[in-house]
Amino acid sequence: MGRSQKMKGTRREREFAKLINGKRVPLSGSAKHAGEEHTGDVEGLGLKWEVKARKxxxxxxxxxxxxxxxxxxxxxxxxxxxxxxxxxxxxxxxxxxxxxx
Known part of the structure; x- marks a missing residue:
């Protein structure tokens, strides 16, 4: 994944977190690469959210x-x-x- 794609993903995660009054999970994408359980991109409304953005x-x-x-x-x-x-x-x-x- 290129830098601009990562930046777009981060932007969308922040945007969604703000909409639901939640918080973005820092380094959420790196957890799955480090062999840890993926925690989701955003936490809010009592739920963990995976955020996807496509053109x-x-x-x-x-x-x-x-x-x-x-x-x-x-x-x-x-x-x-x-x-x-x-x-x-x-x-x-x-x-x-x-x-x-």
Missing amino acids: DGFKQLYKWLDEEVVDGLAIKADKKDWLVVLPVQTLLSLLGLYEEM
């Missing part, structure tokens, strides 16, 4: 959220657990933490 890698998820008039997505692969995809404002609203900007 256009999640296009279909955004398309489903934008085209349909829905609040979230429930997705499942065969023999895997259900996943829920929500806009962060929806998540914070459900938790009673969202304030209109």
Whole structure:
């Protein structure tokens, strides 16, 4: 991974941590390389979060959220657990933490 990719990842981790009033886990990516258990990129709302950012890698998820008039997505692969995809404002609203900007 190049330096600009690492910087982008760090920027997105900080951005998400700020949105949920959480904190970024320093050196979170290096733990998995050192043979330690990966701790996640951000801690907040009582959860550990892995933060992923792609230029256009999640296009279909955004398309489903934008085209349909829905609040979230429930997705499942065969023999895997259900996943829920929500806009962060929806998540914070459900938790009673969202304030209109």
